[in-house]
Amino acid sequence: MKKKLNLRKATPWLSAIGLFVLWELVVRIFNIPPYVLPTPSESIIVGWQFHEAIWMHAYHTLYTTLAGFAIAVVFGVVLGALVGSSRAIYDAANPLLVGFNSVPKVALVPVLVMWFGIGTVPAIITAFLISFFPIVVNVATGLATLEPELRDVLRSLGATRRDILIKVGFPRAMPYFFASLKVAITLAFVGSVISETVASNVGVGYLMLSASSKFNMPLVFAGLLVIAVMGIAMYEIFNVIERRSTKWANRGNPTN
Amino acid sequence: MSNSFVELNDVKLRYSEGDDLALETTNMKIDKGEFIAVVGPSGCGKSSLLKLVSGLMPPSEGSVIVDGKEVAGPLKIVGMAFQNPTLLPWRTTLDNVLLPMEIVKPHRHRLRKYRAEYEERARKLLATVGLEGHEDKYPWELSGGMQQRASLCRSLIHEPELLMLDEPFGALDAFTREELWDILQNLWMIKPFTVILVTHDLREAAYLADTIYVMSKRPGKILVERENTLVRPRDQETTFTQPFTDLVHELRSHIRDVRES
Ligand SMILES: Nc1ncnc2c1ncn2[C@@H]1O[C@H](COP(=O)(O)OP(=O)(O)OP(=O)(O)O)[C@@H](O)[C@H]1O
Ligand SMILES: [Mg+2]
Numbered sequence: 001m002k003k004k005l006n007l008r009k010a011t012p013w014l015s016a017i018g019l020f021v022l023w024e025l026v027v028r029i030f031n032i033p034p035y036v037l038p039t040p041s042e043s044i045i046v047g048w049q050f051h052e053a054i055w056m057h058a059y060h061t062l063y064t065t066l067a068g069f070a071i072a073v074v075f076g077v078v079l080g081a082l083v084g085s086s087r088a089i090y091d092a093a094n095p096l097l098v099g100f101n102s103v104p105k106v107a108l109v110p111v112l113v114m115w116f117g118i119g120t121v122p123a124i125i126t127a128f129l130i131s132f133f134p135i136v137v138n139v140a141t142g143l144a145t146l147e148p149e150l151r152d153v154l155r156s157l158g159a160t161r162r163d164i165l166i167k168v169g170f171p172r173a174m175p176y177f178f179a180s181l182k183v184a185i186t187l188a189f190v191g192s193v194i195s196e197t198v199a200s201n202v203g204v205g206y207l208m209l210s211a212s213s214k215f216n217m218p219l220v221f222a223g224l225l226v227i228a229v230m231g232i233a234m235y236e237i238f239n240v241i242e243r244r245s246t247k248w249a250n251r252g253n254p255t256n
Numbered sequence: 257m258s259n260s261f262v263e264l265n266d267v268k269l270r271y272s273e274g275d276d277l278a279l280e281t282t283n284m285k286i287d288k289g290e291f292i293a294v295v296g297p298s299g300c301g302k303s304s305l306l307k308l309v310s311g312l313m314p315p316s317e318g319s320v321i322v323d324g325k326e327v328a329g330p331l332k333i334v335g336m337a338f339q340n341p342t343l344l345p346w347r348t349t350l351d352n353v354l355l356p357m358e359i360v361k362p363h364r365h366r367l368r369k370y371r372a373e374y375e376e377r378a379r380k381l382l383a384t385v386g387l388e389g390h391e392d393k394y395p396w397e398l399s400g401g402m403q404q405r406a407s408l409c410r411s412l413i414h415e416p417e418l419l420m421l422d423e424p425f426g427a428l429d430a431f432t433r434e435e436l437w438d439i440l441q442n443l444w445m446i447k448p449f450t451v452i453l454v455t456h457d458l459r460e461a462a463y464l465a466d467t468i469y470v471m472s473k474r475p476g477k478i479l480v481e482r483e484n485t486l487v488r489p490r491d492q493e494t495t496f497t498q499p500f501t502d503l504v505h506e507l508r509s510h511i512r513d514v515r516e517s
Contacts, residue, residue: 149338150344153342153410155312156330156332157332157334158331163358163359167344168344171344172344174346248394251345251396
C-alpha cells in the first residue's frame with residue numbers, strides 16, 4: 001500500500017525525466033544542430049548561465065500573470081453569478097461571451113498597445129481576457145444546475161432568490177469554480193507570454209523573442225521550460241486548494 | 257361549509273397554452289390535521305397537485321384555498337419530502353435538518369442566538385427516526401434509507417402546518433419503509449399536522465391515511481374518495497386484519513379499473 005502510494009507520487013517525475021532523456025537521445029542520435037533543437041541539458045546549462053536575467057524576467061511574467069488572473073477571478077465570479085442566476089441575463093450575455101471567446105486574443109494585443117502602450121499593462125489585460133471565460137462558464141453552470149425538487153423545498157419554506165443563492169447556489173458552485181481556476185491560471189500564462197512576445201521589453205516572452213533573434217536557441221528553450229515550471233506550480237497550488245475546500249464534492253473518495 | 261384547511265375548487269391545470277389538461281376539474285377538501293393519501297397511475301398529475309397546493313404553480317382555472325386564503329404564491333409554511341432525499345452534500349446531517357430554520361420566519365432571526373436550543377430540537381427529531389449518533393456525518397456517509405430519514409426530519413423540523421410527501425418511501429426496502437410509516441404516524445399523532453401523501457403503494461395509503469383519493473389517468477381527475485376509519489395507532493397487526501386487506505383490495509380494483517378504462 002505504502003509502496004504503491006510512493007510509486008504514484010513518483011510517476012509524474014519519472015515521466016518528466018523520461019521525456020528529457022528521450023529528447024536528449026533524439027537530438028544526439030540524429031545530430032540535430034542546436035539552432036534547430038537544443039538538448040535539454042544544453043538548455044538547462046545556458047539557463048543557469050543566464051539565471052539572473054531569467055529570474056528577473058520570470059518574476060515579471062509571474063507578477064503580470066497573477067495580476068491578470070486576479071482580475072479575471074473577480075470579474076469572472078461577478079459575471080458568472082449574474083449569468084447563472086438569471087435566465088434573462090444568460091440569454092443576453094451568452095452569445096456575446098461565446099463570440100468574444102472565439103476571438104484570438106493575440107489579435108487584440110496590437111489594439112491594447114495602441115491604447116496602453118508597450119509593456120506590462122497590455123500583458124496583464126491579455127492574461128485577464130484569455131482567462132476569465134472558463135471562470136464565468138463554470139460559476140454560471142454551478143449556479144444554474146439546481147435540482148428542481150430542492151428548489152421547491154426551499155421556495156415552499158418562503159426562501160427568497162437571495163436565500164437560495166446563498167444557501168445552495170454558491171456552495172454548490174464552489175467545485176466548479178475551483179476547477180475553473182486551474183484552467184484559468186494556465187491560460188493566463190499563455191496570455192501574458194503572448195503579449196510580452198509581441199509588445200514588451202520585459203518578461204519571459206520578451207526574453208525568448210530577443211534570444212531567438214540572436215539565434216540562442218538553448219536560451220529560448222530555457223525560457224519555455226521556466227514557463228512550463230511556473231504553470232505546473234500554479235496549477236498544483238490551485239489543485240491543492242480545490243481539494244482542501246471542496247472535499248464533499250469527492251463524496252469522501254480519496255481521489256488525488 | 258368552508259372550515260376545511262385546504263380546498264381545491266374546480267381546479268384545472270395545463271402546463272402550457274394549447275397543451276392537454278394535466279389535471280381535470282378537481283375538487284378537494286382537507287381538514288386541518290387530516291392525513292390524506294393520493295394514489296393513481298403514473299403521470300396522472302399527483303406531483304402537479306402538490307405543486308398547486310403549495311403554491312409553486314398557479315392553477316389554470318379554479319382556485320386553491322389554504323387556511324382561508326386563496327393561494328397566490330409559494331406558501332411559507334410547507335414541509336416537503338420527495339423520493340429523492342435532496343440533502344446538501346456539503347452540510348452535515350444536523351445542518352441539513354436545520355436548513356429550514358435558516359429560512360422560515362421567525363426562526364431565521366432567532367437561530368444564531370438560540371443555536372443550542374435549535375440543535376437540541378434537531379437532535380431529538382433525528383433520534384426519533386433512529387439517526388442518533390449520525391448527526392455529524394455527511395449525507396454521502398449515510399445509506400439511502402438514512403438519508404431519507406434525515407430528509408423527513410428536514411421537512412418536519414419547523415413544525416409545518418402542511419406536509420407534502422411525494423413518494424418519500426418509494427425507494428426504500430420494505431422493512432425500512434414500514435418502520436418509517438410508524439415513525440411518521442407517531443409524530444403525526446403527537447401533534448397532528450395536515451399531510452398530503454402521494455404514493456404508489458396502496459398498503460402505505462391504507463396504513464397512514466384518513467382519506468384516500470384515487471385519481472384517473474391523465475388528465476387526472478379524482479374518481480374515488482375513500483374514508484379510512486381503521487383505528488389508530490395502526491401497527492403490523494393491523495395489516496393482517498380483514499378490514500385492512502379488504503381496503504387494499506378495494507383500492508387495487510379501483511386502480512385496475514382506472515388503468516383499463
Ligand atoms: N414541467 C412540466 N411541463 C410540461 N408537462 C409536465 C410538466 N410536469 C409534468 N408534466 C405532465 O403533467 C402530467 C402530470 O405530471 P405529474 O408529475 O404531476 O404526474 P405524477 O402523477 O406525479 O406521476 P408519477 O406518479 O410518475 O410521479 C404528466 O403527463 C406530465 O407529462
Ligand atoms: Mg410524481
